[in-house]
Structures are given as C-alpha cells and as structure tokens.
Amino acid sequence: MNLLKKCTGWFVLGTLVFYLLSVAHLTPVLLPTLLAWGANIAMWHTLAPSAKRQVTWLMMIGIATLLFAGSKGTWMTWQQVFAVNLPMLAMFVAVSFLDLTSSTDEKRPLPKGLSAIFNTALGVQVLGAVINLSVILVFADRIKGAIKLTPEQQFILTRNFSAAAWWSPFFVATGVAIIYAPGMQWQKTLIPGLAMGLVAIIFSTAEAFRRTKGDFNGYPIRKESLFIPMILASSVIFFHFIWPDISILVLICLLAPSATILLMRTPSRRKSLSHFVNHKLAQIGSQFALFLAAGIFSNGISAIILSYPQFFNLDSFTFSPMLFSFTLAIMIIAGVIGIHPVVSIAIASPMLLPLHPDPTQLGFLFLSAWAISAGSSGLTGLGLLMTSRYQIPTKTIVTNSVHYAVFMWLLCSLVNSFFL
Known part of the structure; x- marks a missing residue:
C-alpha cells in the first residue's frame, strides 16, 4: 500500500500523458482509464468523509441503474461507463501544472477602497481562469491577514472566481460543457461569457463597496x-x-x-516538477473520485432513459428560451443545496440531447449553471x-448570494434569448 501511495502522483500524471497518446492513436484508451482508476483507489484515503459519501452514493446509484437497465436489455460500453470523463481528468491534471507559475507577494501593503475591491474581483477572475482553485487560497490567505475573512471578501472571491467558468477554456467547466453538449463551439460562447464575467465583477464590486463604504x-x-x-x-x-x-x-x-515548464521561475525545474508530481498531484483525489463517479452515475441515468423512452420523452417540448431558463433555475437550486454542477449536468444532458438543442446554447446552459451555483453555494467544493x-x-455564503444568483439567472436567460 505504501508503494501505491508513492506512485499516486505518477498515476495522475500518467492519466494525462497516456490520454494524449490515446488521442494520437498510439496507445489504447484502456491504459489511461486504468491509471485514472488506480489513482482514484490510491487517493481514496485522503478524501474528506463528505466527499467519500457523495462519491459512494453516486457510484452505488450508477451501478444499480446500469444493472437494472442491463436486465431490460440496455447495456452501455465500458468506455462510456469508466472513461467518459477521462478527457476532463486529463485537462484537470494539465491545468494543475499552472500552480507552478503563481507567485506570492507578502511585502506590499493591502490596498483599500473601491479600486481595491474592483482589482481583487478582476484579479481573482483573470488569474483563476488559468491557475484555477489555488488562486483562491493565495488571495484569501493574503487579504485576511491576522483576522478572519469578511463576508464581503468571501463573496468577491467566490463569485468572481466561479464567473471565469463562463469564458475560460482552462476551467474544468468548459471541458464538462464540451463533453456533455457534443458539438459545442466554445468560441461562440466566449463573447457572451466575457460579458457575464464582467457583469459579475461590477455587480459584486458595487455591492461590496455599498456594504463596506470602501473599508475593504x-x-x-x-x-x-x-x-x-x-x-x-x-x-x-491562436x-x-x-x-x-x-x-x-x-x-x-x-x-x-x-507553458508552465517554459515560464516557471525556480532555481531547479527538475526539483520543482518532481515535488509537484509527488506531492501536489497526489492531493487531487476529490476531483478524480467525483468525475469518475459522475461518469458511472450519468451513464446509469442515460441507460434508464434509453430503457424507458416513453417516460422520458420530451418530444412535445423544444429547447426554447423558456425551457433553458427553467432548467437553469433547477440546476442552480441543485448546486446551492450541495449537488455538484458536474452531477446536475450529467443528469440534464441525456434528457435534453434528444431535443436536438443547438450545442452552443446547451453548452452555455451548463457553463451558466456551473458559474452561478459554484459562486453561490456553501456546500459545493468552493463553499466547503x-x-x-x-x-x-454556510448560511452566510448562501444568504450573501441569493440575490446575485437570481440576477445572473435572469441575465443568462436574456443573453440566451437575444444572442444565442
């Protein structure tokens, strides 16, 4: 078991390397799939009890629904069940490397006032769009100083970090949207996504300034x-x-x-990369477990839908602006009560795809659900x-952002109606 723990980071790295080789048809997709599940087993002991419970329930429901659908004659392929989220895991490993390019600055005094609020909101979104979750830790640890983080600092960080999901190709949300909305053209959601991200910055900055009178x-x-x-x-x-x-x-x-290997500033690239693989990559177990479990769960739901097409038949509906708005509201509420966006997306996708929606509109729905729910919930990863x-x-996080979630939901519905 100790040997397995030592190899965990290399299993994670191997998932990325062999996934790329399988895309180039140099190795079978079975190899990165086995490495991903091996990493998941090796990292299981590091998961928080709440994460273990969520993942266990997802897997149990997924396996039960797959077996039940199988008894009705509907069988999914092993690739669909075990490897559907492999591209997202590879992407998650790849963007984790960007941690190595971030640097902290402990000497400069903390700025105050309206410009400090705006720059913090803008900075956490732009940096978070590429460096991902580690930027929250860097910002929050620096601005809280010796005291606790204030509710205003919390929502400036969480809302604007999550808002990068609307436009950043480096966000895991983009990978999820591309997989669960086949044919989505990310570049078509870029402009509306950037607009939504800017609105999130302005809305949150104005609210924080009104509440703190600039004492931020x-x-x-x-x-x-x-x-x-x-x-x-x-x-x-490019x-x-x-x-x-x-x-x-x-x-x-x-x-x-x-880019990380080229741009990282360190005396020894080899030592930094070795430490990164052995320590940092070995600590991303919750993401691996959640995405692998969500793959089993979503295929279980898909198998049930295929087994009982008469019950899940939405042929009388079209993917109208009204259905977009209603589905987005349900997904946001699900996120606020603790259902991870990847799970609600995995449920919504097989139900909406038979309606032949525009893939870019469907992708925008998934990005919006992720951006709003992750920024407003106290029970998903960021809130926890x-x-x-x-x-x-948790109550403070949710009550702080109910009005924000409603406003952004309405705005997304309008953007979808008029621009997509």
Whole structure:
C-alpha cells in the first residue's frame, strides 16, 4: 500500500500523458482509464468523509441503474461507463501544472477602497481562469491577514472566481460543457461569457463597496502577475484558429504543462516538477473520485432513459428560451443545496440531447449553471473550502448570494434569448 501511495502522483500524471497518446492513436484508451482508476483507489484515503459519501452514493446509484437497465436489455460500453470523463481528468491534471507559475507577494501593503475591491474581483477572475482553485487560497490567505475573512471578501472571491467558468477554456467547466453538449463551439460562447464575467465583477464590486463604504482590504495585484494567464489564453485561441480540428481540451492538455515548464521561475525545474508530481498531484483525489463517479452515475441515468423512452420523452417540448431558463433555475437550486454542477449536468444532458438543442446554447446552459451555483453555494467544493479553511458559515455564503444568483439567472436567460 505504501508503494501505491508513492506512485499516486505518477498515476495522475500518467492519466494525462497516456490520454494524449490515446488521442494520437498510439496507445489504447484502456491504459489511461486504468491509471485514472488506480489513482482514484490510491487517493481514496485522503478524501474528506463528505466527499467519500457523495462519491459512494453516486457510484452505488450508477451501478444499480446500469444493472437494472442491463436486465431490460440496455447495456452501455465500458468506455462510456469508466472513461467518459477521462478527457476532463486529463485537462484537470494539465491545468494543475499552472500552480507552478503563481507567485506570492507578502511585502506590499493591502490596498483599500473601491479600486481595491474592483482589482481583487478582476484579479481573482483573470488569474483563476488559468491557475484555477489555488488562486483562491493565495488571495484569501493574503487579504485576511491576522483576522478572519469578511463576508464581503468571501463573496468577491467566490463569485468572481466561479464567473471565469463562463469564458475560460482552462476551467474544468468548459471541458464538462464540451463533453456533455457534443458539438459545442466554445468560441461562440466566449463573447457572451466575457460579458457575464464582467457583469459579475461590477455587480459584486458595487455591492461590496455599498456594504463596506470602501473599508475593504484588497489583494495587491501586479501587472506582471496577469502576464502568464493572458499569454496562455491567447495561445489557446491562436492554436485553435490554426488547427481547428484539434479540440480545445487537447490543446489545453498540451499547452498548460508546456507553458508552465517554459515560464516557471525556480532555481531547479527538475526539483520543482518532481515535488509537484509527488506531492501536489497526489492531493487531487476529490476531483478524480467525483468525475469518475459522475461518469458511472450519468451513464446509469442515460441507460434508464434509453430503457424507458416513453417516460422520458420530451418530444412535445423544444429547447426554447423558456425551457433553458427553467432548467437553469433547477440546476442552480441543485448546486446551492450541495449537488455538484458536474452531477446536475450529467443528469440534464441525456434528457435534453434528444431535443436536438443547438450545442452552443446547451453548452452555455451548463457553463451558466456551473458559474452561478459554484459562486453561490456553501456546500459545493468552493463553499466547503470557505467554510472549513476560513470559518465562513454556510448560511452566510448562501444568504450573501441569493440575490446575485437570481440576477445572473435572469441575465443568462436574456443573453440566451437575444444572442444565442
């Protein structure tokens, strides 16, 4: 077992490497699938009890529904059950490398006032769009100082970090949307997504300023800290334009580690990378477990729908703006009560795909559900981080953001109606 623990980080890295090799048809997809499940088994002991419960329930329901559907003659392939979320796991490993490019600045004084609120909101969204969850820890640890994080600091960080899901190709939400809305063209959601992200910044900044009258400790953003995120985002767009046949997911899997190795500032790249693989990659068990379990669960739901088409027949409906708005509301509520966005997306996708929706509209629905629910919930990963690490009560997180969630839901419905 000790040997298994030592190899965990390498299993995780192998998932990315062999996934890319399988895309190039150099190895079978079975190899990265086995490595992903091996990493999941090795990291199981590191999961929090709540995560173990959620993952166990997802797997149990998924297996039960798959077996029941099988008894009715509907069988899913092993790739559908065990490897459906493999591209997302590979992408998650790839973007984890970007942790190595972040740097902290402990000496500069914390700025105050309206500009400090706005710059913190903008910074956490732009940096979080590429570096992902670690940016929350960097910002929150720095601005709380010796005291607790304030409710205003909490919602500035969580809402605006989550809002990057609307537009960032490096966000796991984008990988989820591309997989569960087949044919989605990410570049078509980029402009409306950027607009939604900007609205989130302005809305949250105005609210925080009104509540604190400017007495707000912000994060000391430096222009050079925005350089790497902007370079990476531009590179993805540039290479996707040159090679449109290569998916956004695969591009990110290639570019994120490559750019990190080129741009990281460290005396020894080899030592930093070795420490990263052995320690950092070995700690992302909750994401691996959740996405693998969600794959089994979503295919169980799909199998039931295929077994009983008469009960799940939405042929009398069309994917209208009204259905978009209603589905988004249900998914946001599900997120607020603790159902991870990837789970609600996994349920919604097989029910909506038979309606032949526009893939980009469906993708925008999934991105919106992720961005709003993750920024408003005290029970999904980001909310639990705020509760466990910074002692912000779950109730405070939810009550702080109910009006934000309703406003952004209405705005998403309008954007879908008029622009998509």
